[in-house]
Amino acid sequence: MPSARTWRRAAAVGGLGLAGVYAFEAAQYHRTAGKGFELEDPPAPGTPDFARMVEALTTAPLRQGNRVTVLRNGDEIFPAMLEAIRSAERTINFATYVYWTGSIAPEFAEALAERARAGVEVNVLLDAVGAAKMDRSLIDQLDDAGAKVAWFRPPKWYTLHKLNNRTHRKILVVDGKVGFTGGVGIAEEWTGNCEDPGHWRDTHVRVEGPAARDLFGGFLDNWAEATQCILSGPDHLPDIDGFDDGVQVQVTRSTAEKGSTDAEHLFYAAIACARERIWLTTAYFAPRRAFVEALCEAVGRGVDVCVLTNGPHIDKEVVRRAGHLTYRRMLECGVRIFEYQRTMLHAKVMIVDANWATIGSINFDNRSFALNDELNLSLRDRGITAGLEKHFLADLDDARELDLAAWRARPLRKRAKELGSAAVRREL
Numbered sequence: 001m002p003s004a005r006t007w008r009r010a011a012a013v014g015g016l017g018l019a020g021v022y023a024f025e026a027a028q029y030h031r032t033a034g035k036g037f038e039l040e041d042p043p044a045p046g047t048p049d050f051a052r053m054v055e056a057l058t059t060a061p062l063r064q065g066n067r068v069t070v071l072r073n074g075d076e077i078f079p080a081m082l083e084a085i086r087s088a089e090r091t092i093n094f095a096t097y098v099y100w101t102g103s104i105a106p107e108f109a110e111a112l113a114e115r116a117r118a119g120v121e122v123n124v125l126l127d128a129v130g131a132a133k134m135d136r137s138l139i140d141q142l143d144d145a146g147a148k149v150a151w152f153r154p155p156k157w158y159t160l161h162k163l164n165n166r167t168h169r170k171i172l173v174v175d176g177k178v179g180f181t182g183g184v185g186i187a188e189e190w191t192g193n194c195e196d197p198g199h200w201r202d203t204h205v206r207v208e209g210p211a212a213r214d215l216f217g218g219f220l221d222n223w224a225e226a227t228q229c230i231l232s233g234p235d236h237l238p239d240i241d242g243f244d245d246g247v248q249v250q251v252t253r254s255t256a257e258k259g260s261t262d263a264e265h266l267f268y269a270a271i272a273c274a275r276e277r278i279w280l281t282t283a284y285f286a287p288r289r290a291f292v293e294a295l296c297e298a299v300g301r302g303v304d305v306c307v308l309t310n311g312p313h314i315d316k317e318v319v320r321r322a323g324h325l326t327y328r329r330m331l332e333c334g335v336r337i338f339e340y341q342r343t344m345l346h347a348k349v350m351i352v353d354a355n356w357a358t359i360g361s362i363n364f365d366n367r368s369f370a371l372n373d374e375l376n377l378s379l380r381d382r383g384i385t386a387g388l389e390k391h392f393l394a395d396l397d398d399a400r401e402l403d404l405a406a407w408r409a410r411p412l413r414k415r416a417k418e419l420g421s422a423a424v425r426r427e428l
Contacts, residue, residue: 088175
């Protein structure tokens, strides 16, 4: 049997190996951070040409005839999701990154368990890192009711190379016809109406129609890896007729890989093609240099570029500091940056021009663009975009705009903390 000294030596060698891998990948990130894309004859967002380009670039199929409802904060999001769950007749497929604590956690578990006891096929996929704080009694409740619960990439010695790549997708699909996606997690922080720092600001969407199949595809992608089971049949994949009054939707699902991802392609294309405005709401804003330059180039074309991100209530201050490293360049080129003051801002929405927007789980940082599995729903509709614009402007009332002169004069100790975040920049 190996001695304690042998185990310590093996652990040290393993640690050095992991450190070497991280150092190599960090250096690779810094070397490629400035590389962007060139778009020849860029089409305007919201046009058929742009939709076809996104379809070809991110393999996000064009789905016509969908009804989309934007849901703002837990007071709107959770009742709509629970109503859909309780109305399920055949299948419920539910994936989340965060499943923590609070009164909403057992309420969701009970709703899912009740449907499972009623004979509905209930599949629940939890990220092994994001949902690590979940009360295990809720897992037992789901298991006892007959629901199937799977964990995405739990730590194993033979999957350590994937440990840093999580599924950040938030997906609920009921009977294959009604779906939800966006930024919300299952925890007390998401309840309420962002009335104080204990209740977060977020955006989710409900979609009914053919695009629900693409949300199910995002779920199935991760479910198949976690369980080695591929779900099929009419209960999961029914025939779906579009609505005559519906809107065009594209669902982009992005997977961590070497090189650029579909998340990067989607956001870069939208920024490079913008003609009038880019209004970005994001929980974590720490763009690599290529995206900083793309936003500055948009300003140079006369585009109104506004970024709304977190202020003092952010839950990951290191990400905020990393983002601060990019602020001077953007403020100098004319990007307007606002930091949200009311509570933690967790929404991920980008509005481009008059009638195109994308909503989902993708943050404007390297973790979403390159390390996590993500999913966004993009739509073309003037009415829905106008509603999102109202949300954005309302959020600006609770934000503080940064001033270039004041930014240049900020204390040296703050600059030092920002520089310190560079060591872990790839992870953010």
